[in-house]
Every structure is written in structure tokens, then in C-alpha cells.
Amino acid sequence: MSAVSTKLFHFGISTETFDFCKIFQDIKYVCCGGSQKRIVNLARHLADRFPINKPYGFMPENLCKSDRYVMFKVGPVLCVNHGVGQGSVSIMLNELLKLLKLANCTDVIMIRIGTCGGLGLAKGTVVISDSVVNGLLEEHYEMHILGKIHLKPTKLNKTLGSKLLNIAEELKYAAVIGKTLSVNDFYEEQARVDGALCDFTFEEKINFLNKAYNFGVKNIEMESSCFAAFCCRAGIKAAIICVTLLDRLEGDVLNPNDPFSEWEKRPVEIISRYIEKEYFKISK
Amino acid sequence: MSAVSTKLFHFGISTETFDFCKIFQDIKYVCCGGSQKRIVNLARHLADRFPINKPYGFMPENLCKSDRYVMFKVGPVLCVNHGVGQGSVSIMLNELLKLLKLANCTDVIMIRIGTCGGLGLAKGTVVISDSVVNGLLEEHYEMHILGKIHLKPTKLNKTLGSKLLNIAEELKYAAVIGKTLSVNDFYEEQARVDGALCDFTFEEKINFLNKAYNFGVKNIEMESSCFAAFCCRAGIKAAIICVTLLDRLEGDVLNPNDPFSEWEKRPVEIISRYIEKEYFKISK
Numbered sequence: 001m002s003a004v005s006t007k008l009f010h011f012g013i014s015t016e017t018f019d020f021c022k023i024f025q026d027i028k029y030v031c032c033g034g035s036q037k038r039i040v041n042l043a044r045h046l047a048d049r050f051p052i053n054k055p056y057g058f059m060p061e062n063l064c065k066s067d068r069y070v071m072f073k074v075g076p077v078l079c080v081n082h083g084v085g086q087g088s089v090s091i092m093l094n095e096l097l098k099l100l101k102l103a104n105c106t107d108v109i110m111i112r113i114g115t116c117g118g119l120g121l122a123k124g125t126v127v128i129s130d131s132v133v134n135g136l137l138e139e140h141y142e143m144h145i146l147g148k149i150h151l152k153p154t155k156l157n158k159t160l161g162s163k164l165l166n167i168a169e170e171l172k173y174a175a176v177i178g179k180t181l182s183v184n185d186f187y188e189e190q191a192r193v194d195g196a197l198c199d200f201t202f203e204e205k206i207n208f209l210n211k212a213y214n215f216g217v218k219n220i221e222m223e224s225s226c227f228a229a230f231c232c233r234a235g236i237k238a239a240i241i242c243v244t245l246l247d248r249l250e251g252d253v254l255n256p257n258d259p260f261s262e263w264e265k266r267p268v269e270i271i272s273r274y275i276e277k278e279y280f281k282i283s284k
Numbered sequence: 285m286s287a288v289s290t291k292l293f294h295f296g297i298s299t300e301t302f303d304f305c306k307i308f309q310d311i312k313y314v315c316c317g318g319s320q321k322r323i324v325n326l327a328r329h330l331a332d333r334f335p336i337n338k339p340y341g342f343m344p345e346n347l348c349k350s351d352r353y354v355m356f357k358v359g360p361v362l363c364v365n366h367g368v369g370q371g372s373v374s375i376m377l378n379e380l381l382k383l384l385k386l387a388n389c390t391d392v393i394m395i396r397i398g399t400c401g402g403l404g405l406a407k408g409t410v411v412i413s414d415s416v417v418n419g420l421l422e423e424h425y426e427m428h429i430l431g432k433i434h435l436k437p438t439k440l441n442k443t444l445g446s447k448l449l450n451i452a453e454e455l456k457y458a459a460v461i462g463k464t465l466s467v468n469d470f471y472e473e474q475a476r477v478d479g480a481l482c483d484f485t486f487e488e489k490i491n492f493l494n495k496a497y498n499f500g501v502k503n504i505e506m507e508s509s510c511f512a513a514f515c516c517r518a519g520i521k522a523a524i525i526c527v528t529l530l531d532r533l534e535g536d537v538l539n540p541n542d543p544f545s546e547w548e549k550r551p552v553e554i555i556s557r558y559i560e561k562e563y564f565k566i567s568k
């Protein structure tokens with residue numbers, strides 16, 4: 001452990017109050033997603049499911065001491081939320097990687113789970129990203145560092161992606177691997193016409209979504225660019241598993257009768273099985 | 285009220301469950317900030333302070349039904365949090381403007397309050413933004429819409445800014461008006477060398493911060509680009525009031541002995557007095 005105190009500002013924790021090595025050194029997987037509630041549920045699910053030492057009547061405790069993020073440790077898995085949009089993801093990943101370095105963690109795998117809009121896919125399809133394109137359909141994440149543009153590659157780990165796809169198929173989920181379009185807005189940048197401001201027509205929207213579809217884009221969301229670029233730069237094996245809640249070629253509005261909570265369990269089931277197989281050596 | 289149901293997805297509310305006109309039509313001010321806790325505190329403060337009809341023992345209730353944002357109504361003021369980063373702000377503003385339109389609100393003023401790093405200013409200085417520059421020191425916000433780059437102006441309302449500065453001066457706060465540098469990252473894009481990844485030297489960092497300072501930049505944060513661009517496009521009178529927690533020319537780490545909670549009250553005190561004067565006609 002470093003002699004000088006290090007504070008992870010947005011997690012609200014520091015090396016003064018936590019012995020990072022002692023607490024976190026056995027972390028092998030980081031599972032993250034946008035909403036705090038989803039991560040609370042993920043941590044409780046993994047705690048019930050994995051063969052870890054957990055006394056009866058206990059549940060995972062939020063380790064973050066700020067109101068910005070939540071973080072739970074479940075055996076070898078750290079579950080953290082990253083909020084909405086690339087900027088929020090960026091802060092979480094910086095502080096998370098500092099934590100992993102301070103704790104001397106090695107060979108950590110990072111998986112983002114989430115929901116998304118699909119392109120030409122049945123609703124409820126699992127999309128595993130193999131690379132991420134920005135709103136210009138370019139395969140990089142743009143950063144502005146010291147007044148200059150930097151384009152960071154957004155490739156994801158192929159072997160890890162294939163393993164996760166195999167598990168999705170074992171589970172009989174509709175699942176594909178492909179490009180993810182990741183922007184920094186839910187409305188105009190995702191070609192939605194139902195935001196508060198919109199200067200394009202319905203026809204122009206459909207033309208763009210078809211162009212993206214023909215380019216190999218399977219789904220659209222707003223966190224994967226930064227996530228993929230950061231993990232790529234840091235040399236971390238990473239994957240992104242999202243489930244589509246609607247087909248954006250068909251419309252923009254969710255059907256309230258669709259079984260969203262069932263669909264949202266699919267990425268969770270995939271990572272649970274993956275960690276069971278790889279870490280706990282449990283086959284189903 | 286519109287006959288067709290409209291859902292504000294990330295607020296978790298819709299015209300089916302809320303009569304927007306009835307509830308929100310008297311809104312004249314929207315006050316927003318990043319953290320949920322800060323907005324809870326703001327709403328409670330305004331509720332205690334303003335001469336509005338509030339039965340003893342009651343406090344403002346969170347009107348959002350999702351876990352993404354919180355929103356409170358205190359008389360003519362809507363207090364909403366916008367999360368971290370431009371993408372999160374963008375969603376909140378789209379759904380907020382849809383709400384204001386559905387409620388037939390007119391002449392609404394929007395004010396963002398927050399904390400920031402200062403450039404060449406004493407800690408605790410109030411910075412009122414007159415325009416916002418991006419990480420390339422350009423005065424616009426870049427959006428990627430339907431595969432094309434759009435540069436949106438980020439000018440803020442001069443009259444409103446001057447009024448707020450006058451109030452800050454009445455309150456004897458150190459206060460300035462100037463450019464805000466707004467990026468989408470807390471670490472590298474803000475020229476911090478203490479993130480998990482950093483490819484530049486301390487000297488390069490200081491050179492960039494000095495360049496920004498000489499260009500008229502007073503403070504650095506990560507939400508104002510999108511906020512200013514959106515309000516500008518929507519024709520909404522808007523202002524941004526941030527308080528500096530440190531001088532980035534002096535260092536990157538907060539001094540835990542500084543009175544942050546006192547400083548954070550300054551933007552709150554300014555908007556409270558402003559609304560007291562303008563709306564409630566109370567002079568102090």
C-alpha cells in the first residue's frame with residue numbers, strides 16, 4: 001500500500017480509511033452498469049448465487065461513501081454503477097483503475113451490462129459488442145486533452161466476446177456479436193425525433209439508422225465508447241453485453257407490455273454463468 | 285394537456301399519471317446541479333425560505349419515479365439534478381423542456397449551480413459563466429447528429445449574469461464573470477495528472493492551464509457546454525453559477541481543511557436572493 005494517502009474523490013473513499021490491498025486484492029471481475037438500482041440488484045443476485053462465504057442474514061453493503069456511485073464486493077466480483085453518458089463512465093473507470101492498482105489486483109476482466117435500442121433485431125436480443133463506433137460511425141472515442149484531439153481505439157476482446165456469446169446461446173437467448181453505436185445523448189444523437197429539440201425529419205432519421213445498420217451496427221447506447229476506449233488503453237480485457245428493449249428501425253417508444261425485467265436479467269445471467277464456469281469451475 | 289400520453293422516460297413520469305398543466309404551470313425557475321443530495325438540500329432550503337404555502341411538518345417530495353434523477357417543486361421553482369457529464373445533462377434537459385412545454389410554462393429561467401476548479405482565483409470564488417468553451421478552447425458544443433458534426437453556440441444571458449454578479453457582490457462574495465471550460469471527463473480532459481491514465485507531463489499541464497487562463501477561462505467543469513448550448517437553442521434565459529473549490533494553477537487535490545460546505549452555499553444563497561427579489565419582491 002502506498003505511504004501517501006490517495007483519495008478516490010467520487011467514490012468518497014481513500015487509502016486512509018480503507019486498506020485497499022486487504023479488501024480488494026482478490027478482485028478478478030468488475031461488472032458495471034448505469035443505474036444504481038441495477039447494480040444493487042446485481043450484487044444481491046451474485047451474493048445469493050455464488051459459493052462464497054456469506055453469513056445468513058447478510059447482504060452486500062455499498063462501499064462508496066459519496067452519492068455519486070455505488071460499489072459492492074461479492075467475492076471476486078466488484079459491482080459498480082457508472083451513471084449515464086460517457087463523462088460519468090470516465091470518472092468511474094479512472095477511480096476504479098486507481099483502486100485496482102492500489103490493491104495490486106492482476107488480470108481483472110471488466111464487463112459492462114446494460115440496455116439499448118437494437119437495429120433490425122427482435123426485442124430482447126442480447127448484443128455483445130466487438131467494437132464501438134461514435135456518432136460519425138468512426139471506430140474511436142474522441143478526447144480533448146490539453147487542447148488537442150486524441151482518437152482512442154475502441155476494440156473489445158474477441159475471445160471474451162465469443163465465450164459470452166456461447167453462454168448466451170447455451171441459455172437459448174437470441175444473441176449476436178457486432179458493432180455498437182455509442183453517443184453522448186439519448187435523443188438527437190440517437191436519431192430520436194421525440195426529444196424536446198429536433199431539426200431533422202422522420203425520413204432523415206430512418207435513412208441514418210439504415211446506414212448504421214448496413215455498416216454493421218447492432219445496437220445504440222451512450223456509455224460504451226468511453227468504456228471500450230479506456231479498457232483498451234489500460235490493457236484490460238473487456239466486454240459489453242446489452243439487451244435490446246426495442247427495434248429502433250420500428251419505432252422509438254417502449255411498449256409497456258413488454259417483459260423488460262425478464263430481458264434485463266439476460267446480461268446478468270450470462271455474466272453469472274461466465275464467472276461460475278471460469279472462476280468457481282461450476283458447469284451447468 | 286395533450287390527448288396522447290407522453291412519457292418522460294428517465295424521470296419515470298408521464299402525462300397519464302400527472303396532470304402537467306395543473307402541477308407545473310406556475311414554474312418560473314429551474315435550478316439544477318449535479319448531485320442528488322445537493323438538489324435535495326437546495327429544495328429543502330428554498331422551501332424553508334420562500335413565503336410559499338407549506339404546512340408545518342411537510343417537506344418537498346421527490347417527483348421523479350426512476351432512480352436516474354430527482355426533482356422537487358418549491359412554489360415557482362423546480363429543482364432537478366442532472367448527474368455527471370454532458371450526456372447526463374442532455375437527457376435531463378430534453379425531458380425537462382418537454383415537461384415545461386406540456387405544462388404550458390412561459391418565460392422560465394434556468395440556472396445551473398455547481399462546484400468547479402478555478403484558474404488564478406482564490407478558493408471559494410463564485411464564477412458566473414458568460415460563455416462556455418470546449419476542451420479545444422472553442423466556444424461551442426459539438427453534437428453528432430445523423431452522422432454529421434453540428435457545432436452549437438454556448439452563449440449565456442448577459443443581463444441575467446450581471447444581476448447574479450450584483451447579488452454575489454452584495455453578499456460580499458469574491459465573484460467574477462468569465463469563460464467556463466467544460467469537458468466530458470474529470471481527469472485527462474481537465475489536465476489532471478492524477479487519473480489512472482495520463483500521457484502528458486506536469487509541465488505540459490501547466491502550459492495548457494496557463495493558455496486557458498490567458499484566453500479568459502475562469503473555471504473548469506463538465507456540464508456547462510451541453511447546458512448552455514441546449515438553453516441557447518431552446519431560447520431559454522440561462523445562467524451558470526459555480527464556486528471554485530481549488531485553484532488548478534496551484535494543484536489538483538482538495539485541502540480537506542477548507543470550508544467546502546460553506547462555499548457550496550454561495551451559489552444557493554445567490555439564487556435564493558435572486559428569486560426573492562425578482563419573484564417574491566423581497567429586498568434585503
